[in-house]
Amino acid sequence: MNIHDLVIRGGTVVTASDTFVADIGIVDGRIVTLGTGLDGREAIDATGRLVLPGGVDSHCHIEQLEADGSVHEESFESAARSAFAGGTTTVIPFAPQFKGEPIAAHADDYRARAARSPIDYALHQIITDPTPDVLDREVPALVGAGVRSLKVFLTYDPLHIDDRQFLAVLAAAKRVGATVCVHCENYEAIRWRAEALLRAGRPEPASHAVSRPKLVEREATYRAIALAELVDQPIHIFHVSCAEVAEEIARARARGVKVTGETCPQYLVLTAADMARPGREGAKFMCSPSPREAGDAEGLWAAIRAGTLDVISSDHCGFSFGGQAGKWLNGADSDFTRIPNGIPGLAARLPLVFSEGVASGRIEVTDFVRLTATTPAKRFGLYPRKGTIAPGSDADLVLWDPTRRVTLTNALMQHAIDYTPYEGHEVTGWPTLTLARGQVVMRDGTVTATLGAGRFLPADLPRDARPRGLVPDGFDAALV
Ligand code: DUC
Ligand code: ZN
Ligand code: ZN
Numbered sequence: 414m415n416i417h418d419l420v421i422r423g424g425t426v427v428t429a430s431d432t433f434v435a436d437i438g439i440v441d442g443r444i445v446t447l448g449t450g451l452d453g454r455e456a457i458d459a460t461g462r463l464v465l466p467g468g469v470d471s472h473c474h475i476e477q478l479e480a481d482g483s484v485h486e487e488s489f490e491s492a493a494r495s496a497f498a499g500g501t502t503t504v505i506p507f508a509p510q511f512k513g514e515p516i517a518a519h520a521d522d523y524r525a526r527a528a529r530s531p532i533d534y535a536l537h538q539i540i541t542d543p544t545p546d547v548l549d550r551e552v553p554a555l556v557g558a559g560v561r562s563l564k565v566f567l568t569y570d571p572l573h574i575d576d577r578q579f580l581a582v583l584a585a586a587k588r589v590g591a592t593v594c595v596h597c598e599n600y601e602a603i604r605w606r607a608e609a610l611l612r613a614g615r616p617e618p619a620s621h622a623v624s625r626p627k628l629v630e631r632e633a634t635y636r637a638i639a640l641a642e643l644v645d646q647p648i649h650i651f652h653v654s655c656a657e658v659a660e661e662i663a664r665a666r667a668r669g670v671k672v673t674g675e676t677c678p679q680y681l682v683l684t685a686a687d688m689a690r691p692g693r694e695g696a697k698f699m700c701s702p703s704p705r706e707a708g709d710a711e712g713l714w715a716a717i718r719a720g721t722l723d724v725i726s727s728d729h730c731g732f733s734f735g736g737q738a739g740k741w742l743n744g745a746d747s748d749f750t751r752i753p754n755g756i757p758g759l760a761a762r763l764p765l766v767f768s769e770g771v772a773s774g775r776i777e778v779t780d781f782v783r784l785t786a787t788t789p790a791k792r793f794g795l796y797p798r799k800g801t802i803a804p805g806s807d808a809d810l811v812l813w814d815p816t817r818r819v820t821l822t823n824a825l826m827q828h829a830i831d832y833t834p835y836e837g838h839e840v841t842g843w844p845t846l847t848l849a850r851g852q853v854v855m856r857d858g859t860v861t862a863t864l865g866a867g868r869f870l871p872a873d874l875p876r877d878a879r880p881r882g883l884v885p886d887g888f889d890a891a892l893v
Contacts, residue, residue, distance in 0.1 A: 421436065421437040426447065443806065467502025470762060484738075498847075499826075506527070507536070510542060528865065543581050597630055621752075621754075655705045676722045679698075685704055717770075821839075
């Protein structure tokens, strides 16, 4: 009986909780059956492969506009190619807002860019100018349209907001049921140290790490958590770089505060020493927060195993090294404060985390799925449509060879950027086939990315993102 369009046959299915051998039956791009001996009009043999839910990269910058008018060089098309090559089938990029402008100023433009996406996507909304009109009118409208996640920056010119503005964003998110994601670094402390480094004649990329040590990240993380606790609004801390910052999250969680944390592969495999490579090379590794010292990665793995950090995203940024629009946008002799922060990692994310995590014995393969697909989908209200293998879920699947050894090269990343910070890094474990809603979008490295094939994913509000109903002294300033 040919009841399925496609059957993925005989692989070891991995979810966030289990591994088992099963066939997966797909109809109209959705999983309908898990079983044995399934029939379909077509079949793909997965014997000897792990079958994983497609990766959900809940933090990546794609074709993003910046305040200076530049646009990240990774387009939705090239990002999708890279994502599919690396086994990711859902992305959550960022729609911009700039100071002095409403969200609406760039909303249509960004939506039009995203509409060309070959890969399914949800959206975060950056908030840099939280005026009453933005918070009381535009944010509720966004939530109504399925964009439920706001990102704020506690550092960076011209993005950062102050504590009072942050409180206003938290309160607005609480009123409408949105998630708040926070870039935690102390704005004034970084400026103070950066200016001193320049006065001391240290303009090179290596100074990036010195300008923003762990303390400035830890302080801002504690402050963000305390203000979120004051409002009783759950928050998600982006790109945690070290155990000291994870410790602030763990302490808050232990007292019941709803705070969650993400880290990224760059903090697991790169270090500040990479930014001290000769000449301008160090810029290839510049991201914020900064990669830390050798040894810090083990502290992050401990926080991952403890559940304090439960999402691993790429924080992919499309800034090329050789191009005019990338790292040297502000001039070939830019000091470290004028080099765009962020590095590419869409395709490398899953292989790096599998290799450093599962193949190295630090986590189980079920943890790998939980960290890279299931929890990101849950956190941003896309589960169970995305992030798992179950009847009713989209047939976003990855066949994974757990023993293949690969040396990472920029060509393998299939992105638009002219370098990978992971060049020459050896990994064990590699995706051999990617399916997006039942369609093969990557087979043995050959990618098919069809413009416009990706769908916008409206987000629900997950339980974790709902307030606890506890405010200091019982006075809820957000609701007055
Ligand atoms: N923060 C991000 O989230 N991404 C890129 C750069 C940054 O500082
Ligand atoms: Zn950030
Ligand atoms: Zn980012």
